Amino acid sequence: MIVRARNVDFYYGAFRALTDVTLDFEKRRVTALIGPSGCGKSTLLRLLNRMNDLIDGTRVEGEILFEGRNIYAPEVDPVEIRQRIGMVFQKPNPFPKSIFDNITFAPKLSGIRDRGEIETLVEGSLRQAVLWDEVKDILGKSAMNLSGGQQQRLCIARALAMKPDVLLMDEPTSALDPISTAKIEELIDSLKKRYTIIIVTHNMQQAARVSEYTGFFYLGKLIEFNATEKIFTNPAMKQTEDYITGRFG
Amino acid sequence: MTSKAREIIIKNLFALLAFISVLLLGLIVLFLFREGLPIFKQISMAQFLFGSAWYPTYDPPEYGIWSLIVGSVIVTVLSCLIAVPFGLLSAIYISEIAPAGIKEILKSVIELLAGLPSVVLGFFGMVILAPWMQETFDLPTGLNIVNASLMLAVMAIPTISSISEDALYAVSRDFKEASYALGATKYETIVKVVIPAALSGISTAVILGMSRAIGETMVVLMVAGGSAAIPRGIFDSVRPMPASIAAEMGEAAFGSGHYHALFATGIVLFIITLAFNLIADHISNRFKEEGSGTL
Known part of the structure; x- marks a missing residue:
């Protein structure tokens, strides 16, 4: 267990968005979070890497433990947490900089200046994200010229360059075409050997294809959490069954 | 009336109004050139631009506007050196750092500053700042380059601040989230992501602020001191181009060399502000395809 949520409640102002969520994420496994x-x-x-800190008027109760430490404890620096837990967003969001500078953003922040080390890191990250062959000759070009699918793989490479332990993916393929989606899914499959991946998806087939564990959420509550195979073939809860068979949501 | 006929009438009415505005501006420019160009029958363009003696009422008169150009450039540059840091940093503070309450107050105060009539600023510079400077630094006059630059800076700060703030605000939240998610602090996010993405808008703001300062008449007429000589230090008086035109046009005989020389000065000023606006336009278009925040 690398990340554990313990009785987490979360509020946007007076609105309670999460109620008593308790859930463990296993190391080097893909966990999918599904629900309407x-x-x-x-x-x-977004609670797992403290991204919700950026929204005014939010409040967390309960604990989120990363390697046994509560990341919401007062002495914890969110910046350090975000360096260990990378994130990929729904809409590809490369910086309007060159491909090279996109990858080196995080390493440079952490003080890596050596040219050779940086170049190795850029190539390594792009290879892991299966993008190297497509961009190795245009590293100096703006990332904005890439296609949506390439941009998303660049964002994954950019997060990997930080050498995180966990990779959070927030509907990473919802803005992409089927071919790009297939590439990202293959990529997730190859990355799980080295990283813990937690993916939010709207696409139930995707959850079934890429994940080992699935959690089903409804109205801010974790309804069911189990091995993906179990959830999709023999769910314990009626609501889960209704959702995965397309009766609502 | 059918809806189609109405559409046609509305379309043509709008086209006509747009055309009239452009035509009026075009005619003014034409008039400016018609009244200004005859001076070059009396002296060459080089003599006019680079002659350092401005004695339009002497006999024989001398129409060299170099000292006026220098006066304009020096107060503009100095005022920008003051206004750019203040305008830019206040824009960054308002857009990225300030809590909501302070943000609203600061924004309205800066808009209020933009609404100050320039004659009021000139009056302030003349009555408060000039005597104070004269006494404190023991100067022959407090109406000088520093005074004019300070007052022009006060005028340029709201322009620079509000346009920069719009540019910073236009930077997509996606970029900021990406930066934070990569372990950047707020300061690192502002310096490495937000400012570079808004750079084209910020450059536009600076250049529009400069063009505001160089074209401003009332302030420099009141506080720059009005001496048509090349300054030797920043506490000397100068006579920027707009001040010269405003002060002398009432006395210049219609159709005289002096009259044409003042219009020609107007042409020079027009070309400088036009160039500033073209540069601003060019810069703001430059990064658009890169997907960064522009105006």
Whole structure:
């Protein structure tokens, strides 16, 4: 267990977005969070690297333990947490800089200046994200010229360059075409050997294809959490079954 | 009336109004050139631009506006050196750092500053700042480059601040989130992501602030001191181009060399502000395809 949520409640102002969520994420496994829009799955994901800190008027109760330490404890620096837990967003969001500078953003922040080391890191990250062959000759070009799918793989490479332990993915393929989606899914499959991946998805086939564990959320509550195979073939809860068979949501 | 006929009438009415505005501006420019160009029958363009003696009422008169150009440039540059840091840093504070309450107050105060009539600023510079400077630094006059630059800076700060703030605000939240998610602090996010993405808008703001300062008449007429000589220090008086035109046009005989020389000075000023606006336009278009925040 690398990340554990313990009785987490979360509020946007007076609105309670998550109620008593307790959930463990296993190391080097892919865990999918599914559920209808507004069920709190993205909120939970953004709690895991303290991205919700950036929204005014939010409040967390309960504990989120990363390697046994509560990341919401007062002495914890959110910046340090975000360096260990990378994130990929719904909409590809490369910086309007060159491909090279996108990858080196995080390493440079952490003080890596050596040219050779940086170049190795850029190539390594792009290879891991299966983008190297497509961009190795245009590293100096703006990332904005890439296609949506390439941009998303660049964002994954950019997060990997930080050498995180956990990778959070917030509907990473919802803005992409089927071919790009297939590439990202293959990529997730190859990355799980080295990283813990937590993915929020609207696409149930995707959850079934890429994940080992699945959590189903509804109205801010974790309804069911189990091995993906179990959830999709023999769910314990009626609501889960209704959702995965398309009766609501 | 059918809706189609109405559409046609509305379309043509708008086209006509747009055309009239452009035509009026075009005619003014034409008039400016018609009244200004005849001076070059009396002296060459080089003599006019780079002659350092401005004695339009002497006999024989001398129409060299170099000292006026220098006066304009020096107060503009100095005022920008003051206004750019203040305008830019206040924009960054308002857009990225200030809590909501302070943000609203600061924004309205800066808008209020933009609404100050320039004659009021000139009056302040003349009555408060000039005597104070004269006494404190033991100067022959407090109406000088520093005074004019300070007052022009006060005028340029709201322009620079509000346009920069718009540019910073236009930077997509996605970029900021990406930066924070990569372990950047707030300061690192502002310096490495937000400012570079807004750079084209910020450059536009600076250049529009400069063009505001160089074209401003009332302030420099009141506080720059009005001496048509090349200054030797920043506490000397100068006579920027707009001040010269405003002060002398009433006395210049219609159709005289002096009259044409003042219009020609107007042409020079027009070309400088036009160039500033073209540069601003060019810069703001430059990074658009890169997907960064522009105006």
